Amino acid sequence: MFLIECPWCGPRDETEFSYGGEAHIARPVGGGHDMTNAEWGHYVFHRTNPKGLHRERWVHSHGCRRWFNVVRDTVSHEFLLIYKPGEKPDLPALPKSPEPPDGPGR
Amino acid sequence: MSRQSFRLEGGGRIDRARALGFTFNGKRYQGYAGDTLASALLANGVHLVGRSFKYHRPRGILTAGVEEPNALVQLETGAHSQPNIRATQIELYDGLTATSINAWPNVKWDLMAVNNRLGRLLPAGFYYKTFMWPRSWWMTYEKAIRRAAGLGRAPEAADPDRYERQNIHCDVLVVGGGPAGLATALAAGRTGARVVLVDQLPELGGSLLDESAGTGEAWRQSAVAELAAMDEVTCLTRTVVTGYFDHNFLIACESVTDHLGHTGAQPHLPRLKLWRIRAGQVVLATGAFERAIGFKGNDLPGVMLAGAIGTYHARYAVTPGREAVFFTNNDTAYAPAMAMAAGGARVKVADVRTEPGAVADRARAVGIEVLPGHAVVSAAGHRKVRGVMVASLGAEGQVGDPRYLRCDLVGMSGGWSPAVHLFSQSGGKLAWRAADACFIPGVPAQTTRVVGRANGTIGLSALMAEAHAAGADAAKDAGFSGSGDAPTLESDQPEQAPLQPFWSVPAKPKSERKHFVDFQNDVTVGDVRLANREGYRSVEHLKRYTTLGMGTDQGKLGNVPGLALLAEMQGVTVPEVGTTTFRAPFTPLNFGAMAGRDVGEFMDPARRTPMHDLHDEAGAVFEDVGQWKRPFYYPQPGEGKDEAVNRECRAVRNAVGMLDATTLGKIDLQGPDVPALLNRIYTNAWSKLEVGRSRYGLMLGEDGMVIDDGVTSRLGENHFLMTTTTGNAARILGWLEEWLQTEWPELKVYANSVTEQYAVAVIAGPKARDLLGEVTDLDLSADEFPFMSWREGTVAGIPARVFRISFSGELSYEINVPANHGAALWGALMETGEKHGITPYGTEAMHVLRAEKGYIIVGQDTDGTVTPLDLGMDWIVSKNKDFLGKRSLTREDTARTDRKQLVGLLTDDPQAVLPEGGQVVEELQDRPPMTMIGHVTSSYYSANLGRSIALALIKDGRQRMGDTLHIPQPLGGPTLSATVTETVFIDPDGSRLNG
């Protein structure tokens, strides 16, 4: 279970939060009425789902009920950045894993 | 009662002054306080404790700890009974009762042992190969197999015991209380860091408990005393860490009173406690598991792991035999061999190494016959070992002529596997160490350190130094310093000679079918060979094909040997075959402990309205709607559900009914931009809604599908009250907040739930106005107080907001009062309404009444794939403004005109009620499959119409008005036919509503 640092309440268990999917997907201005079906479909349904760093939204639903953004490494589940809506700091460099001493296990 | 004839004269950590009686398989025995069930059985000469899973072979006690695969028992009877408990971990208490699992009719005469004779017919993969065809027979096979091959029985009565959960936070968590764990905890604890030390045994010390005197014991006692004196250190004994999850979150299960048995239960204490641990740093000192070696009959009772023999000898003063043959590929088996020899037993050691070195010389000096370059090739005996065949091993593995050695005990040691399970669970990668033929922890994934034998470290002084350093480092990373010097605990064990990897004695295929690798799952060397031959060459395939490592012991003994054998057969190294990821739980976790106090009424909170007791007194039957308890219907004496609902429905249409609508979601919206918000989240326009008026709205997701509906009223210039579906209240508040916070922060709107702040009574029916008029100061005339408006006034002397809105199609008032006046309001309306024939009605009548009017229920008539146009609600979709989901309504698929659309259905037989969820077909076939064109979403008997009515989502439904469709009932009942109609069955022009 993750330990998530709410920008307003501090570190709390994952069970207090809800996941809100990929961050920074802005609603098209005007509601997308000048978009093609494909463009609109992309906004509604398509997400990047990366292996590695992922900007995503969380809400402290059983706490202050406020939304915030994080950068999470989807491999290690490390939360590298936590920031408020409206902000967008640069992605941090991924920490490099050292090679295991006796060669990699599989 | 049997004598403890295998108990040693002195020594051990048992309390000989406290004799305890216990019963195993119906026979009474005696042991001592400090015994486990396993040690007490061995003290009484009982080796046969169970039958194996698949072949029902007789099985004995193999180990002395958590890794035990064989000695699983059903502990106690009745509601307290627990299946599959390891006898090696059950602390003996007076009056304990246990039985073997998996044996019928009893462990000595197990009729299922015929499986053993038929072993040839039950090879690896037999489930898949034999019983998958013909598929229709599988059900029959499965039942028979489950009866024959199974583990213990779940208790049939509800668990009467209490369980608890507790959260704990620490800077450093140390798992394992052996010498390495103690040294780690001391180093971290001395810095003042908050340390939690967890160990599964009743006493801290781990392997140090195997000596009851000497320097080791002295150090152990001083370490335990020092830890006990530290304020920030918590030591949890009888506690097993079973799971290691993300962000250093670990789960541990503590026996609080479980080890006392239910006779010793104390009402103020739980049986088990589940610890939820969040640690800054984790140090794993989980030790190592000894491995078995494959030879024919290595599963006979009396064949044990060498280290376990040493533990029974030293810790419990039990000798599991009097004439022992040890079979080893490393030095560690010599210590228990010499301990047995010192205790007067006749001991021989077969060592696969041709030059075992100094350890063999020391063994010979105490009278042990050492056979270098020899292997035990088979064990003989029936239900108990009575001898072994040993043979020399050639340089190429060729087996010489065997000779017979009499014995009543075999101690085997195939080397040691570090207990890397928790490390692996944490996401850490394992590395293969060829010299010791074992996996050791490689790169950690979290702030995890591994010390001692769990890290593959051998030798007491090296281990202590490593543990001290890890404890100091962990504390330092947590911001603490001052660990002091590493403890010096010199080992009297000399340096160890290298091990020679050796997994199974070379043998003919027939024999290899009795060389057990995974004892619990009856997986043999022959099975591994078969899997490899049939192409299951990856370790993951091997596991699934043979069930290796699948049982309650999760391959603690069998995984590494199985993997190594597979590598050997393929002529590759172990890392090339791969390893498996160990998953939680490390040991089986009790469901009661997981549930804690969240059982019975505490499992889920029950929400009750302020009028609940009045409903109860009126005899209401309740139904659960989300967490709410809502009156379902109010049966009068002699009435069933149908009669009650019919009466309630008729009362609403002919006189007046009253419904408790408190549970409807209510969201208070304030701020100058509320109309702008409503315009964006509802499909219709809101800017012109006047103060005092109410409006119905529909919400869509961005995919264009309906997610909720409800009425919103303007209470003031900047003040609105939104209502939502009962089950959707929290979700819709979250939906508003999400958009307000993340997309439209410029909108000045506050949203807050006020669902529980107001009690709501709905009065509906032609007499509603007469009734309300008697108890209110409001002008109820249609001109002053029209449909879809609200007024503030008093009702029965209570300040109230009265909304003239309707979910029944009748003249209807929804009266909102502060929640603590809810019961008074209800009581007053019931009393005044008596002369008007007031009838309380429940949710079922509410459903029937709204269906008569064709009003939808989101989540019943919609399912997340339904647009407003599918519902025929084009009238509520604004053409002039944007709103959430609008663009999706013109996507290719959503704009299709032949989508599933909501229509009415009237059955040909007016008394037949269609099944909700029933599939609708156009062309009837003799039997399935048939082309389904939709399904029934709502279906009721309407007393007001004297016939059944239904709503359905039907493909191209609006083009099918007047068509006859069919609803087959393949699970029973006749095929019904119905005509497609409009969705409004009563008062289509709304004269009742507006009057």
Ligand SMILES: [Zn+2]
């Ligand atoms: Zn918060």
